Amino acid sequence: MSTVAILEPESGEHTKTSLLVSRDTWEGKTFNGDWIDASDALEVREPATGETLGRVGLSDPTTMTTTVSRASESQREWGSWTTDRRAQVMREAARLLEQDRAAVVDMIVRETGGVRGKGEVEIQGTIDELYHSAALLIQPEGELLPSPNPSRLSLARRVPIGIVGVIAPWNFPMLLAMRSVAPAIALGNAVILKPDPQTSIVGGALLARMFELAGLPKGVFSVVNGGADVGEALVAAKGVRMITFTGSTAVGRRVGELAGRNLKRVALELGGKSPFIVLDDADLPAAASAGAWGSFLHQGQICMASGRHIVQRKVADDYIELLAQKAARLPVGDPFRSEVAIGPIINAKQVERVHKIVTDTIDAGAELAAGGSFDGLYYKPTVLTKVTGGMPAYDLEIFGPVAPVIIVEDEEEAIRVANDTEYGLSGAVQTGSLERGLRVARQIRSGLVHINDQTIHDMAGIPFGGSGASGNGSRFGSTTNIDEFTEWQWMTIGGQPTIYPF
């Protein structure tokens, strides 16, 4: 198979060869097993420079039924493949990503505006999702049940749901798509993916190319490109039996309503406002380092970001000083062309939103210890102090590089403030005492919690998810994927027909 020149950036400064990053493959096209010319295109731009990275085909929501009917036919065949053959395709997809790691990471960096380390974490997480999905296929497929009739066998077996619609966000577009796509496909479903329009290449087209080369039968994986109209058409489409949505709480509510009305299973992974508690016996330099990472990684554009630093008064001044020093030192700039810690915010609207939350919080009585300004899409790492309940930075998910600090008197108040949110995704506590750490962590209402660490962690092998405004209790990862992406069928088997009285 020949390699294809990639990227051909307008500035012409970067060339590598890659099987997967192949602009010609998806230019102006959507994917339903074959690459289909679209009448309109969606431009994908690099946030750091505004440079065009590609133009994928824009999907017409009225053609969703055609995509669904092809997926439906293909799923019947795919679901009947042996588990060995299905696992082999997933492993081959992982191998292709591994082989093209450098070029794919470049593309993740350019498309999402995240630093290289974030891109490397994202590709490794995606590869892990594929391997873990292959490993799901050595798990038991059901249970042998007690049978009141000794001549009949009674069993419960797991069967694929059918067609799963996946709607993904732009912040970790490849990983957050693949954590649903990979297990759903491995377990015998067909998937129709709708990436965010801002990241339709690494979040969609490139994955289509990967599955095409890995030998997945045509139609088992499709990509539809577009915004809310295409997303809603997917949620409402007859024949799509399940939706997994990762994105904002506001859109998640809408998707949940639509899915409910159409009697579909729905998994919602939504926003967060995760507490990062610093108790008075914590190692402060380590806590400030973890806190800075938790709030500033990927410009704070992570659902699990440390959204409220809840600090005991005794150590608050020292902690704030250390955190503010770190914020002031972090280099900000184009992550593809320079060594920086902080890249651009995804778009200008989001910069405005971040800045409004910061300025409204200051107007409400908070103080600025670092940052608080921006240049274009580059927002300086910001530390806000004297934040109290009712201020925008206390209540709202910011999705920007902002660390609001809330001072509390004792453990009890720290726990109360930690749980004073409608979200429930992640949490962390820093302390010199394991006993205190456990006592506090056990009382934080969240799907994930860490002692002496920060709030941003995910792995393919853990049950990931939140509650309340962070999600409806779905869990991705590990064998919980079997619960999410299959359904039970009770089957009884007898060698002879059962005889009835009439």
Ligand code: NAD
């Ligand atoms: P978003 O809700 O604006 O968009 C997410 C996806 O939904 C995109 O593909 C978008 O095109 C699509 N969409 C928009 N309107 C739709 C509609 N009416 N019907 C169907 N689809 C629609 O979110 P975003 O701005 O891309 O991402 C940021 C948000 O995602 C943050 O709130 C963040 O916390 C959350 N997030 C959550 C997790 C998690 O695992 N819990 C992970 C990453 C991001």
